[in-house]
Amino acid sequence: MKRxxxxxxxxxxxxxxxxxxxxxxxxxxDVHETLGASKPVGYTTVLKLLQIMTVKGTVTRNEHDRAHIYEAVLPAERTKRQLAGDMLQKVFGGSASELVLHALSGRKASHEEIEEIRRLLDEYERKLP
Structure with missing residues (x-):
């Protein structure tokens, strides 16, 4: 299956x-109001970005109603996984340990985050053949 x-x-x-x-x-x-709650952003800027994202295939636009409805094409987890994988290859030469070391050295991780990383690594390790 092609990625x-x-x-x-x-x-x-x-x-x-x-x-x-x-x-x-x-x-x-909806998007404009949500973004505008945290920082100033123009309505036409949001509209233009959504139009660009539609052309790029990042979002779809339902044109059945007067107000077009936009939706993300891929779910968050799949997008994040793909972006992280791309960065892993392009920036860290495929080395997961390099990525994690640089990510953790860039800022202090909380005790909870470190425990979550340990839990995820244990879970990942159990799934290995």
Whole structure:
């Protein structure tokens, strides 16, 4: 099965994707209001970004109603997994340990985060052949 290639979203596109993942299918107005709650952003900027994202295949647009409804094409986990995998290959030469070491050295992880990482590694290790 061929892996779909995800064009890396810009920071602004990722912010819109987060809104769509949290809210589900949304109008431009919904996305604009949600983003505007944390920082100033223009309605036409959100509209233009959603149009670009539609062309890129990152979101779909339902045009059945007067207010178009936008929806993320891929679920959050799949997008994050693919972006992380791409970064792992491009930046760290495929070395998962390099990625984790750099991520943890860049900022202090909480005790809870470290415990979650340990739990995930144990779970991952149990699934190995």
């Amino acid at each position: 779909e290639t995800l064009k890396a979203p810009t920071q602004s596109e990722l912010e819109i994707l987060h809104v769509l993942w949290e809210r589900g299918p949304s109008t431009v107005k």
